[in-house]
Amino acid sequence: DAKTTQPNSMESNEEEPVHLPCNHSTISGTDYIHWYRQLPSQGPEYVIHGLTSNVNNRMASLAIAEDRKSSTLILHRATLRDAAVYYCILVYQAGTALIFGKGTTLSVSS
């Protein structure tokens, strides 16, 4: 399985942008880059995904490097409710399970 590397933790202040990095140097051409987050005592929640182009949705933006070996999840204005563990996952095959790494624990201060 293609592997991702994320920092263990990051801190942010409320209403400031947050850039969460993810390295995936062994990504293959057909791997999609997915981001999920998990709030305490809840199941993971989808955030965003992309293949090659940058993506935007109501929750976040995903910036994908030109060589696709890294990506960055951007929360434009962090809120206290964004405090969670964020997982960057490569998805390459239909019907296969998501394999979770350790993710990045984001702390948001007021």
Added chain:
Amino acid sequence: GAVVSQHPSWVICKSGTSVKIECRSLDFQATTMFWYRQFPKQSLMLMATSNEGSKATYEQGVEKDKFLINHASLTLSTLTVTSAHPEDSSFYICSASVRGPNTEAFFGQGTRLTVV
């Protein structure tokens, strides 16, 4: 968006008893569902893949006789923890995806199992 509902949200059981956890896809048909286990301060660990109408596929190290999985319909998969012991206490999460890598996966809210 699609919703996956898990029940119960939490359960406490005595050692030696069995506990059943249900995972339902509420507005889509899920031919494949996944079961994860998560211990405190750790990431999700895939336990098994549940396919509708066939036997589940278990990950290495997961006892199939202890964690019974049934996926009898396109909207329901169940995980039964048999003869539960305190070390089985964990957060169990199910997941389903609709079509493939270009679609999001949906997760249940999780079930906190405590075995006393």
